[in-house]
Amino acid sequence: MENCFHCGDECRNTVISHHGKSFCCHGCKTVFDILNDNNLSYYYDLERAPGMSPIEQEGKFEFLKNEEIVTKLLEFNEQGTQVVSLLIPSIHCSSCIWVLENLNKLNSAIKTAQVNFPKKTVRITFSSKSLTLQNLAILLSRIGYEPYISLDDITENKSHIDRSLIYKLGVAGFAFGNIMFLSFPEYFEVNEFWLEKFKHIFRWLIFAFAVPVAVYSGRDYFISAYKGLRSKILNIDVPIAIGISVLFIRSTIEIVMNWGTGFFDSMVGLVFFLLLGKFFQQKTYAFLSFERDYKSYFPIAVTRLTRNKDKSTLETSKTEEQVQVYKLVKGDRILIRNSELLPVDSILIKGTALIDYSFVTGEAEPVTKKSGDQLFAGGHQQAGSIEVEVLKPIEQSYLTQLWSNEIFSKNKQSVFESLTDNISKRFTISLLSIAIIATTIWLFIDIPIALNVFTAVLIVACPCAIALAAPFTLGNLLRIFGRYKLYIKDSSIIEQLTHIDTVVFDKTGTLTTNTKNTITYEGISLNKEEQSLLTSTLRASNHPLSRSLYDILDKNNIQTLDDFKEDIGQGITGVINNRSIKVGAYGFVDSKQEKTNKQTHKRTAVHISTNNKYKGCYVFYNEYRNGVKTVFDQLKTSKKIVILSGDNDGEKEHLSKLLPKNTTLLFNQKPEDKLNYIKQQQKKGRNVLMIGDGLNDAGALAQSNVGISISENINVFSPACDGILDASKFQDIPKFLSLSQKGTQIIKYAFIFSLFYNLIGLAFALTGNLAPVIAAILMPLSSISIVVFTTIATYLSGKQLHKPTYK
Structure with a gap:
C-alpha cells in the first residue's frame, strides 16, 4: 500500500497519481500544487511527508465577517495593516515553520509571519486592503494549517499554562526515589533471607516504576531524536535517547532472565536530572521574559x-x-x-x-x-x-x-548555538565509535563483559551538560546585567558584545548629563506671559536641551498649546491665544538678522523670539558624566573610540582633553550621517557598539552590531536598541564588556569540565568496571556540576560590578 507524498498517510481508498507522486486525497494534491506553483517545494526537502491533510468545511469561517469579532481578535489595526496571532495545532516540524514563515510567497498581502513553535502559534502581519482575516484563515486551512479560534479565550483572557514538564518531572522524581530505596539491598549486597525471599518482588517493582519514566517522562527526547535523525541531523538528544533506550532494554533483560537488578536506577536518575535541568532553565527564561516585557526594557x-x-x-x-x-x-x-x-x-x-x-x-x-x-x-x-x-x-x-517584532530583529545568531550543535554531532559520532571499537575488542577477550562495556559506554556518557552550558551562562549574565541596570534585550546580545572592537558615542545626553547643565540667560528679560508661553512650549518637547531648560523654569501658569510644531534639528514653535514663541537655533528664531559673534555659534545655546522679535538666549555649559575619562582610558587599550555628535564643535577643545589620542570626533552629524558612518565601519569588517540617548540615534542604534541607549529620562523609549543602560551606570561600560568576555570563557570551561566527567565515566566503562552505584552517581553529576559551575562562575565574575570604577 502506498503512502501519500504530502501527509504520509496510507492511501487506503484511492490513490491519486500526480507528477509521478501518490496522494491520498485531492486536498493533499491541491496543497502540493499550491506549494509547487509558488516555488515552495523546498518544504518537502526539510521533512519527509511533513504535511497535514486539509479538511474543508464550507462556511466554517463565516463568523470572521463580523467586524466586532475581528476587532477582538486583532492585535493591531491601523494604516491598512492588521496583526493577528493564531493558534495552529497542526504545527509539528521544521517544514511547518518554514512554510508558515513564507506565507508572503503564497499571498503578497501578507507582510510577515513569525512562528512560536513551543506555543504552536503564528503571528501574521498583513494588508487589510488586499486580504481579510477570513480569507487568511481560509488560506491557512487550504494548505493544511487550519487555525483554532476561540473567542471565549480572548474575551475571558484565559491563560493556558503547559504543566506537562512539571508532571513528567514529578513522575520521574517519584520513581527515582522509590527505585533508589528498593535498590539499596542490591547496592550493599545484603544476602539475608529477606532479600532472597523478596528480591523478585523488589526487582519487578523497580521495573514497574521505571516503565512510566521511559514511556512518559522521557518521550520528548525520543521524539526530538527521531525528528533529528529523520532530517539527517545529529542533535544533542540523539545520544540521550540512545542512553535511555540501552538502559531500559538492558535492565529489562536482566530482570526477565534473573541476572540482576539492571540499571533502572541510573536510567530514572538520568531522566530526572535532565528534566530538572530543563525545569530550571525554563524557569530562568520565564523570569527573563517577564523582565523583558515589563521591567528591564521599559521601566518607563x-x-x-x-x-x-x-x-x-x-x-x-x-x-x-x-x-x-x-x-x-x-x-x-x-x-x-x-x-x-x-x-x-x-x-x-x-x-x-x-x-x-x-x-x-x-x-x-x-x-x-x-x-x-x-x-x-x-x-x-x-x-x-x-x-x-x-x-x-x-x-x-x-x-x-x-521587542519581538521582526522590524527590530537583527537576526543575530549566537556562535555558541552552532558550537553546541557541532560538539553534539562530534560527541555522538565519537561515542558510537568508542562503543563499537571497545565492544569489538572485548568480544575477543570476554563476551559477557563485551556486552557490559557496550551498554556502559552508552550509559555513562551524558551530553546534556554540553547543551546546558551556553544558555545557563548567558541567562545568568542577563540577570546580573539587569541587576546592575543594563537591560539587555536578548542573551545573544551578550555574545555579540564579546566581538566589539569599535565603540561609538553620541555626545549630548550620552557623555553629558542632562540633569547637571549650568544654564545662564543673556538678553531681554521675559515677562510673565512670555515665561508661561516658553514653559508650556518646552513641556511639549523631548529634546535633551528642552527638558533641561524646562526643569529649571517656573512651572506656574502652564497652559495647553493651541498649536505646536517641531522642526527637527532647528527648534520648536508654540502658539497660545495668537501669541507665538520660537525656541531653538539662532537662525531658526531670528532669520532676518546676521550675528557676527562667532562665539555664539560655537557654544550650546537655546535662542528665543516672541511674536518674531528676538529676546535672548539660554546658554548651556555641559557637565560630563562622572567617570567619562576613566571609561575612555579603559576602552582605548582594546577598542577604537569614536564620538558622533549632532551639536556644533564648541566643546571640541574641552572634549579632546578627556579623550585618548587619535580618537575620531565628528560634529554636526545628522541622524542619517551617524547611521551611514556605522555602516561604513561595518563594511571595513569592524564590529560596532553604538551608545546613544535613544532619541535621534534610533537609526544608528539599529544599524550597529549592538546598540545601547543611555536612559536618564525614563519617559523616552527607543525600541530600536538592543539594551537600555541606566545613566548612573555609565562608568561601568568597560566592566560590562569585560564580563561578556568572561562569559565566553566560562562556557568554554564548562565544555572542558563536562568532557572531564565523561572521560572518567568512560574509563570505568571501557574496563568493564561500571557498577550500578557508580553509574548512578556519575551520570547526573555531570549535568548538576555544569549548572552549579556556571552559576557560581557567573556570580563571582559579576562581583566585579560591585567595585567602583573611579575614585
Whole structure:
C-alpha cells in the first residue's frame, strides 16, 4: 500500500497519481500544487511527508465577517495593516515553520509571519486592503494549517499554562526515589533471607516504576531524536535517547532472565536530572521574559494627570505625577509629549494627535487623529502634547510585543548555538565509535563483559551538560546585567558584545548629563506671559536641551498649546491665544538678522523670539558624566573610540582633553550621517557598539552590531536598541564588556569540565568496571556540576560590578 507524498498517510481508498507522486486525497494534491506553483517545494526537502491533510468545511469561517469579532481578535489595526496571532495545532516540524514563515510567497498581502513553535502559534502581519482575516484563515486551512479560534479565550483572557514538564518531572522524581530505596539491598549486597525471599518482588517493582519514566517522562527526547535523525541531523538528544533506550532494554533483560537488578536506577536518575535541568532553565527564561516585557526594557514612567478641586475657589486644576507604566489601569488620564511613545492602547481626549506608526508597520507617514479616536500602543506622537485615556493596561497592549517584532530583529545568531550543535554531532559520532571499537575488542577477550562495556559506554556518557552550558551562562549574565541596570534585550546580545572592537558615542545626553547643565540667560528679560508661553512650549518637547531648560523654569501658569510644531534639528514653535514663541537655533528664531559673534555659534545655546522679535538666549555649559575619562582610558587599550555628535564643535577643545589620542570626533552629524558612518565601519569588517540617548540615534542604534541607549529620562523609549543602560551606570561600560568576555570563557570551561566527567565515566566503562552505584552517581553529576559551575562562575565574575570604577 502506498503512502501519500504530502501527509504520509496510507492511501487506503484511492490513490491519486500526480507528477509521478501518490496522494491520498485531492486536498493533499491541491496543497502540493499550491506549494509547487509558488516555488515552495523546498518544504518537502526539510521533512519527509511533513504535511497535514486539509479538511474543508464550507462556511466554517463565516463568523470572521463580523467586524466586532475581528476587532477582538486583532492585535493591531491601523494604516491598512492588521496583526493577528493564531493558534495552529497542526504545527509539528521544521517544514511547518518554514512554510508558515513564507506565507508572503503564497499571498503578497501578507507582510510577515513569525512562528512560536513551543506555543504552536503564528503571528501574521498583513494588508487589510488586499486580504481579510477570513480569507487568511481560509488560506491557512487550504494548505493544511487550519487555525483554532476561540473567542471565549480572548474575551475571558484565559491563560493556558503547559504543566506537562512539571508532571513528567514529578513522575520521574517519584520513581527515582522509590527505585533508589528498593535498590539499596542490591547496592550493599545484603544476602539475608529477606532479600532472597523478596528480591523478585523488589526487582519487578523497580521495573514497574521505571516503565512510566521511559514511556512518559522521557518521550520528548525520543521524539526530538527521531525528528533529528529523520532530517539527517545529529542533535544533542540523539545520544540521550540512545542512553535511555540501552538502559531500559538492558535492565529489562536482566530482570526477565534473573541476572540482576539492571540499571533502572541510573536510567530514572538520568531522566530526572535532565528534566530538572530543563525545569530550571525554563524557569530562568520565564523570569527573563517577564523582565523583558515589563521591567528591564521599559521601566518607563508616564505623566499621569489627576484632577484636584479647590473648595475655596471651586476651580479645578490638574497635577502631574510620574507613575510606572505597569501600574496604569483603565480610565487613567496620561500626558503624552511630542515624540513620546504611546505605551498603552488609549482614546484621545485633548490635543492634536499626529501618530507615527513606523515602528509597527514600517510606514513613515503619520496618521492624524481627532478627539474620541482610538490610539494603539507603539505609535509616536508628532504634534505636541496630548491627553489620552487608558483603554488597556500595559500587559494587554501592543507595546508588549514590539521587542519581538521582526522590524527590530537583527537576526543575530549566537556562535555558541552552532558550537553546541557541532560538539553534539562530534560527541555522538565519537561515542558510537568508542562503543563499537571497545565492544569489538572485548568480544575477543570476554563476551559477557563485551556486552557490559557496550551498554556502559552508552550509559555513562551524558551530553546534556554540553547543551546546558551556553544558555545557563548567558541567562545568568542577563540577570546580573539587569541587576546592575543594563537591560539587555536578548542573551545573544551578550555574545555579540564579546566581538566589539569599535565603540561609538553620541555626545549630548550620552557623555553629558542632562540633569547637571549650568544654564545662564543673556538678553531681554521675559515677562510673565512670555515665561508661561516658553514653559508650556518646552513641556511639549523631548529634546535633551528642552527638558533641561524646562526643569529649571517656573512651572506656574502652564497652559495647553493651541498649536505646536517641531522642526527637527532647528527648534520648536508654540502658539497660545495668537501669541507665538520660537525656541531653538539662532537662525531658526531670528532669520532676518546676521550675528557676527562667532562665539555664539560655537557654544550650546537655546535662542528665543516672541511674536518674531528676538529676546535672548539660554546658554548651556555641559557637565560630563562622572567617570567619562576613566571609561575612555579603559576602552582605548582594546577598542577604537569614536564620538558622533549632532551639536556644533564648541566643546571640541574641552572634549579632546578627556579623550585618548587619535580618537575620531565628528560634529554636526545628522541622524542619517551617524547611521551611514556605522555602516561604513561595518563594511571595513569592524564590529560596532553604538551608545546613544535613544532619541535621534534610533537609526544608528539599529544599524550597529549592538546598540545601547543611555536612559536618564525614563519617559523616552527607543525600541530600536538592543539594551537600555541606566545613566548612573555609565562608568561601568568597560566592566560590562569585560564580563561578556568572561562569559565566553566560562562556557568554554564548562565544555572542558563536562568532557572531564565523561572521560572518567568512560574509563570505568571501557574496563568493564561500571557498577550500578557508580553509574548512578556519575551520570547526573555531570549535568548538576555544569549548572552549579556556571552559576557560581557567573556570580563571582559579576562581583566585579560591585567595585567602583573611579575614585
